[in-house]
Amino acid sequence: MDARVESQAPVKDAIIKVRDLVVGFGDKLILNHLNLNVYRGEILGFVGTSGGGKSVLTRTILGLVPKRSGTVEVFGENLDDLSEKERSALERRWGVLFQQGALFSSLTVRQNIQFPLRETLHLSQRLLDEIAYTKIEMVGLKCDVAEKLPSELSGGMIKRAALARSLALDPEILFLDEPTSGLDPIGAGDFDELIRTLQQTLGLTVFMVTHDLDSLHTVCDRIAALGDGKVIAEGTIETMMAATHPWLKQYFHGTRARAVQQSHG
Numbered sequence: 590m591d592a593r594v595e596s597q598a599p600v601k602d603a604i605i606k607v608r609d610l611v612v613g614f615g616d617k618l619i620l621n622h623l624n625l626n627v628y629r630g631e632i633l634g635f636v637g638t639s640g641g642g643k644s645v646l647t648r649t650i651l652g653l654v655p656k657r658s659g660t661v662e663v664f665g666e667n668l669d670d671l672s673e674k675e676r677s678a679l680e681r682r683w684g685v686l687f688q689q690g691a692l693f694s695s696l697t698v699r700q701n702i703q704f705p706l707r708e709t710l711h712l713s714q715r716l717l718d719e720i721a722y723t724k725i726e727m728v729g730l731k732c733d734v735a736e737k738l739p740s741e742l743s744g745g746m747i748k749r750a751a752l753a754r755s756l757a758l759d760p761e762i763l764f765l766d767e768p769t770s771g772l773d774p775i776g777a778g779d780f781d782e783l784i785r786t787l788q789q790t791l792g793l794t795v796f797m798v799t800h801d802l803d804s805l806h807t808v809c810d811r812i813a814a815l816g817d818g819k820v821i822a823e824g825t826i827e828t829m830m831a832a833t834h835p836w837l838k839q840y841f842h843g844t845r846a847r848a849v850q851q852s853h854g
């Protein structure tokens with residue numbers, strides 16, 4: 590390749606770097622010297638066998654599960670080197686949407702969104718309300734949901750409200766664990782589109798654990814697959830489709846995969 594052209598290629602900035610990560614419970618090893626980069630601005634889809642350790646990896650990056658060895662760097666900082674104060678400052682720069690949505694059932698949507706803001710910032714009620722309404726609009730909900738309780742919302746609306754809460758502090762990275770699970774295909778497609786729009790307009794980096802082949806085809810820039818505690822393949826959907834690992838072949842070429850590929854032309 591022409592050296593001049595090569596030097597002009599954009600350097601990819603790894604916003605999350607996982608190196609040699611080992612995590613286990615008792616005598617059960619879940620992650621076995623796992624390495625992974627997530628690049629700034631991308632939507633990375635993370636797939637793998639059920640019970641393989643996708644949530645464990647997410648929770649380890651977030652510091653919710655202890656690791657046995659290895660390092661996790663986020664925003665260029667080794668998480669082990671941070672003081673408690675530095676650590677909480679860093680945590681404010683990411684948002685998390687867990688599988689169950691997990692809104693507080695006794696709080697309205699507005700109060701749910703304001704919860705992380707109240708915990709970390711001292712803002713007037715007027716400003717808190719303005720922020721909550723902006724986030725509600727951002728996730729495609731009407732402002733009349735603001736005063737509703739989670740029990741008054743549909744499954745798709747709960748996901749959107751939970752997403753609005755995870756965006757409350759304007760994070761740079763969004764962690765999503767099975768965001769479309771429980772949604773019908775149209776609802777799931779709309780949610781994927783929303784994630785893509787938010788990623789583009791807010792410049793987010795998205796780490797998304799998913800089983801949803803539609804999401805992998807339509808919104809993920811890159812995919813990483815977990816097998817036997819390690820990343821066994823990573824790349825574009827085309828790379829994954831060409832992979833020879835038996836699980837990947839089954840996953841990307843099985844009956845369900847064929848139906849999805851046909852629908853994506």
Ligand SMILES: Nc1ncnc2c1ncn2[C@@H]1O[C@H](COP(=O)(O)OP(=O)(O)OP(=O)(O)O)[C@@H](O)[C@H]1O
Nearest residue numbers: 614619637638639640641642643644645646798800
């Ligand atoms: N706190 C824990 N204590 C003991 N074992 C755990 C704990 N958390 C997870 N595990 C085990 O770790 C393994 C990986 O679980 P994990 O939830 O990460 O899988 P997953 O890949 O996200 O699966 P799924 O796709 O089904 O959600 C499972 O065998 C699970 O039982």
